[in-house]
Amino acid sequence: MNILTYLSKQELREFTTADNARASRVVAVNIGLVALGFALPVLWRHPIAWVLASALLAGRALGFAILTHDAAHLNFFTSRPANQWFGKWIFGALPNVPYAAYRRGHLEHHRTAGTGADPDLVFVSGYPATRASLLRKLLRDISGVNGVKGIIYQFQPTDRGALYPFFVMHGLIVATLWALGMPEVYACWWLGQTFVFPLILRLRVMGEHGGVPDHMDRDPRRNTATTLAGPIARLFVAPNFVNYHTEHHMAATVPGYKLPAVHKLLRERGYFDGTTCLATSYWAVIRRCTATNKNAAERRIHGARGALDNMR
Numbered sequence: 369m370n371i372l373t374y375l376s377k378q379e380l381r382e383f384t385t386a387d388n389a390r391a392s393r394v395v396a397v398n399i400g401l402v403a404l405g406f407a408l409p410v411l412w413r414h415p416i417a418w419v420l421a422s423a424l425l426a427g428r429a430l431g432f433a434i435l436t437h438d439a440a441h442l443n444f445f446t447s448r449p450a451n452q453w454f455g456k457w458i459f460g461a462l463p464n465v466p467y468a469a470y471r472r473g474h475l476e477h478h479r480t481a482g483t484g485a486d487p488d489l490v491f492v493s494g495y496p497a498t499r500a501s502l503l504r505k506l507l508r509d510i511s512g513v514n515g516v517k518g519i520i521y522q523f524q525p526t527d528r529g530a531l532y533p534f535f536v537m538h539g540l541i542v543a544t545l546w547a548l549g550m551p552e553v554y555a556c557w558w559l560g561q562t563f564v565f566p567l568i569l570r571l572r573v574m575g576e577h578g579g580v581p582d583h584m585d586r587d588p589r590r591n592t593a594t595t596l597a598g599p600i601a602r603l604f605v606a607p608n609f610v611n612y613h614t615e616h617h618m619a620a621t622v623p624g625y626k627l628p629a630v631h632k633l634l635r636e637r638g639y640f641d642g643t644t645c646l647a648t649s650y651w652a653v654i655r656r657c658t659a660t661n662k663n664a665a666e667r668r669i670h671g672a673r674g675a676l677d678n679m680r
Contacts, residue, residue, distance in 0.1 A: 371618050374637045375630075383630055384621045386446045394608060394625050395454075398435065401603075402428045402462070406545060409553045418556055423604065426560030428462070430568055431607035434624070435459035438608065440471040443621045461533035464522040469530065478620050482586035488577065495578035496659035509570055515562035518569075571605045571650050576613040579657040581644060588617035589640070593656075594631065595647040605650055614645050 371380065405425040409417045438444040439455030456467040473487060480486040497505065508514045525531055538557075545551045575595040577583070582590045594614040597606040610616075612627035615634060622630055640646050647653045 374634055374639050375619075379633070380619065383626050384443065384619065384623075386443050386623050387625070388446055390625045391445050391623065395435070395458075398428060398431050398608070401431070405556065406541070406553055409556060410545075410548055410550045418559070421553070421556040422560035423564050424560075425557050426564035426568060427604040427607060429557075429561065429565055430463070430572065430604075432459050432462040433465050434608040434610045436463070436465045436467060436470060437474060437610070438624045440467070440474050441620055443623050457533045457536070461537035464531070464534040466525050466527055466530035467533075469525065469527050478617070481588070481617060482584065482591045484584065486583070489583055491573060492577040492580075493583070495574060495657040497657060498659050502654075502658055505570065506567065509566035510563060512562045514566040518566060519558070519561055568605045571653065572610065574657045575606070575611060575647065575650060575653045578653065588614050589643045589645045592617045593645045593647060593653075595650060595653055597650070601650055614640075 375383070401424065405421045405428060408421040408424070411417075435444070436455050436459040439451040439459055442448050442451045445451050445454070452467070455471070459465075460467040460470065477486055477488045481488075494501070522534075523531065538554075541557075542551060542554050545553050575593060577592055580591055580593050585591050592614045595601075595606065595611045597611045601611070605611075609624040609627045612624075612631050615627050615630045616622070616624075618634075619630065634640065647656060
């Protein structure tokens with residue numbers, strides 16, 4: 369499906385043109401939310417503050433991972449070097465996502481989406497899952513089992529020097545908290561990574577490619593999905609417009625901050641008519657990814673292992 373069927377060349381050119389001012393605002397909001405996450409237990413010395421901080425920081429870990437994704441397409445900022453530098457030293461540094469390795473794998477995903485060669489297919493081939501299977505997956509997420517596995521995986525990079533940005537970024541955070549007299553607050557980051565991040569990462573993955581009509585169809589409306597998200601979902605599960613995933617696969621060089629406008633225009637022009645790729649919420653995504661019969665949950669595709677391996 370050619371996007372020019374629904375958008376003119378001029379419209380597509382405008383949508384794919386990066387905007388440094390808008391990109392900078394997105395970055396500022398994300399940095400602000402990270403600061404708020406660490407500030408909560410400092411300003412409000414109560415266990416509830418630690419719980420809220422851990423959840424908020426887990427959401428921003430996903431948010432910065434999405435910014436790494438946007439920078440990997442080299443169109444978040446107008447400058448290619450800026451995309452690469454921020455992708456490596458800022459965006460990927462916080463959640464410990466090695467920019468170069470991630471970019472290689474992600475671009476391969478886009479190139480092969482809708483085919484059996486898609487390296488990410490292994491992470492969603494188990495959906496729809498039976499209720500019992502999905503419950504087991506969710507329990508492994510919230511119990512910390514998958515969180516510990518994910519943390520261990522983070523520190524097994526394949527690229528030499530891939531951990532340098534992480535150590536620099538987190539060293540600065542620890543130094544700041546130490547100067548404020550509350551270094552123990554840094555533990556909120558790892559509590560979020562252990563008990564919250566696996567769950568929101570799973571929901572995000574399910575929302576993008578889980579339970580779709582046909583993983584072997586090249587049409588993004590068949591192998592990918594978009595989820596409409598409210599404020600809470602955008603804060604935790606769908607940060608930085610990642611929920612507009614069908615649109616992203618239709619035109620990967622559109623910066624994330626322009627995807628809502630693309631969605632609106634495509635919807636007005638009938639792009640989604642007659643399809644099932646639009647979910648009204650993440651509850652709808654869970655229902656879509658829950659098998660109605662046993663056979664639907666027995667499909668398994670074996671492939672490369674990676675950071676999303678716990679999603680299986």
